Amino acid sequence: MVVLIAALLALQSVVITPTTGGAVDRTVQDQLQQEASDALVVAESHGGLTATVMGWSGNATDNVSAFEENASLSHELGPILEHRFSEQGHSYNLEAVYVEENGTVTVDRVLTQGRPSSGAVTASYTITLFDDHEHIPEHTDPTLEHAYAVVEVRLTVW
């Protein structure tokens, strides 16, 4: 009887792994992080991130991204995010972070789909904007030669 009760307890507690408390599995989170990072790298290899940042025109509210007319998430970045994340049921936010000369940090929300959950992952990619790019947002770093600003594009996926 005691053995049976002990065996029952043991089997019950085997089920209590890190994932059953509702927490996200570690390997799944790492996988998502790697995908987010790869999405940014691939998009920028075709110039997608630079095009997206240049077309941005104002802070986004939920599910509405603010771009200038005839611009949107660039056609390199948009489909990647759509196929990889939205169609698998994930949501994402896209932000552009600028650090100016005097140290102020500005975060421009490019695309928002809500508040990230506690299991969200982020990936970043740093791009440089140059003076001859069009439609540049107004955050310049004048100490850089030829360059207009250094921007960190941050993707949060959950």
Add this chain to the structure above:
Amino acid sequence: MVTDSESAGPGSVSRPCDRGQLLLVGALAIAFILLGIVVVFNGVLYTETIAASATSQSAGSAQVAEYELADGLDELATRSYNETSGTFEREDGTALTDDDVTTFVEAIGDSIGSSRSAGVAVDSETVSIDHGSPAITVTVTYATADVERTVTIVAEPEGF
């Protein structure tokens, strides 16, 4: 009433009592061993999953950092190269200096470093601007808690 085992014959009532105690103690021992095994295995599995992932993430992010630096430097090389004079120039027309390149790479490095828990160090003595090839060369060290990687980036203007 106490049963006297010596006065009773073989196969008396007291033996089942002893056997019963042995069975109880044995059962308790098995129970504790089972629970102990379960607790230890849970702990081992959990630590394994966490420990393995951290280092592989760092290696991946070192590669991404190399792309970020290479992209930025390639664009600088393309925009500052003046084909008619065959030199790398600053915006005012004078020659591009090592300090310009160092400042530029450091700015990108700062952005990379603040976006992940990493440090990007540029060795300004390794900066070389070769107007002849043409190419700009820089050596950068990327360091996180698990990984340290030194990379030499060679940037050429587009079309060369």
